[in-house]
Amino acid sequence: MARNTGNLTHHEELRLDYLRKNIYYLNDNEEQELHYLEQRAQGLVGPSRRASRPKPSYVDLPSYRKDHEREVYPNSLADEDDILPAYPREERRRKQRRPKPKPMKKEIPVVEEIAPEPKIRKKGKKVKWFKRIFKLAFWVILLTLVGMLFMFIKGYTSVDHKAEAEAFQGQKSQDGVNILVLGTDNRDEDTPEMTRTDSIMVVNINNADKKIKMVSFMRDILVNIQDNDYKLNLAYTLGQQNGHRGAENLRQVLKENFGIEIQHYVMIDFSTFATAIDTIFPNGVQMDAKFSTIDGQVVSSVEVPDDLGFASGGSPYQTIQVGPQRMNGKTLLNYARYRSDDEGDYGRTRRQQEVMSAIMTQIKDPTKLFTGSEALGKVYALTPTTISPLFMLTNGLPAAMDASKGMVQTTIPENGDWVDGYDIYDGIGLQIDFEKYSQRLAELGFR
Secondary structure, three states, rough: OOOOOOOHHHHHHHHHHHHOHEEEEEEEEHHHHHHHHHHHHHHHOOOOOOOOOOOOOOOOOHHHHHHHHHHHHHOOOOOOOOOOOOOOOOOOOOOOOOOOOOOOOOOOOOOOOOOOOOOOOOOHHHHHHHHHHHHHHHHHHHHHOOOHHHHHHHHHOOOOOOOOOOOOOOOOOOOOOOEEEEEEEOOOOOOHHOOEEEEEEEEEOOOOOOOOOEEEOOOEEEEEEEEEEEEOOOOOOOHHOOOHHHHHHOOOOOHHHHHHOEEEEEEEEEHHHHHHHHHHHOOEEEEOOOOOOOEEEEEEEEEOOOOHHHHHOOOOOEEEEEEEEEEEEEHHHHHHHHOOOOOOHHHHHHHHHHHHHHHHOOOOOOOOOOOOHHHHHHHHHOOOOOOOOOHHHHHHHHHHHHOOOEEEEEOOOOOOEEEEEEOOOOOOEEEHHHHHHHHHHHHHOOO
C-alpha cells in the first residue's frame, strides 16, 4: 500500500486503500466516500488539524460518513489512531442484494399421492449376504458330518466280533451306483456253505433321475451255471462252496444273464436285520400291512412263521394284523418273508420292496442323524459288505434325500411272464426271456 503524505490520517489512508482495491464492488455511499478521500488526498479539500480538531458528531458528518461511522462506531466517534474500523477482508465482496419480493401465494393443485418406488438393494450387499449364508451353511454341514462320523465310529467300535466281507470284484455302472442286497436265511446252526439267498435285490442310488431304483429277482429264475440249469438263489450257495465267493458268483451270474454291472454288495441275515431295525428305529417302522387272499378269502390278520421267536424259545408263529401299524425288527422280518398267501413268492417280493422303501424313506428323519449314525455303526460291524464308511458318509445322505422324491420298483420276471422249466434237481423253475429283461433294465438305468 502506497502511503499518502500530509493530507490524510492513517485511518483515512487505510480506508482509501481499501476502497480503491474494491472499486468495482462499492455501493453509492462508498463511491461518495472514495471521491471525498481522493479530493482530500489531492489537497482539494482543506486539511484537518488532528490535534485541535474536535471529534465530530454524527450531525456534522456527511450522509455517507454517517452511515459508515454508525457501522464502525455505534456509540461514539473515537480517534482514528485509537480505534480502526473492522474492514472486511480483502478477498471478495459481493454487492448488496436487494431483498426479493415475496412471491404471491398460488393455489397448489391437489395431486394424488404416488407410492415411492421400492429401494433397490445394491448388488454388492446381496453378494455379501450370500457369502455369509454360504459360510454358515458350510459350517453347519461340516459340523453335522463330523458329528455323524463320530457317532458312527462309536457304534462300530462297540461291537466285539465284526463281520468280514468276501472277495468281490465290483464294477461301476453307467448311471449311479448299483448295490446287490442279499437277504439270507442263515440261522445260527447253519454253516456258510449251506446258506441260501432268501431275497435278491439290486438297488440303484445317486443316479441322474435322483430317485431310488429297486429291482427284485425271483429266486426261482432258471440260470445257466457251468452248463447246468440252476435256480438263481443257488448261485450264492455254489459260490460259497467254491472258496466263500457267494456274492461274487451271484454278481457274475447277473452280469452274464442280464448285462447288469454291480459295484457293491450287502448281505443281511435274519438276526442282523432285526437288530438293525430295532437299533435305528427304536419306535418301530411305520407300515401298512397288506396281504393277498388266502384260498380265495380276504383276511384281516395272518399267522406268519416266526423263526427268530421260535429259536429263542417262543411260538413258531406270529399274528400280524392287516392295516397301518408300527413294526419292530422281528415283526418286519416275518412280514417281509411271508409267502403263503395266494400271491406266493410275488407277494413276498412285493412286501420286501415295501419294507425297503419304508426303511429308506423314514431313515432320512433329521432326528435320526446322530442316533441313526451310531446304530448304523453297529449294523455295519455286523454286516458283511464292501461298502466303506466313507462311501456311506458321502453317498448315504444324498440317497436318503432322493428317497423322498419317489422310488422306482420292478420285479423280474413280471407275474405270469414265464414258462415252467426244471433245474438240475428236477425242481420246477421259471424260464424267462433274458434279452427282454436285459433291455428293460437298461431302460430303467441299471446298466
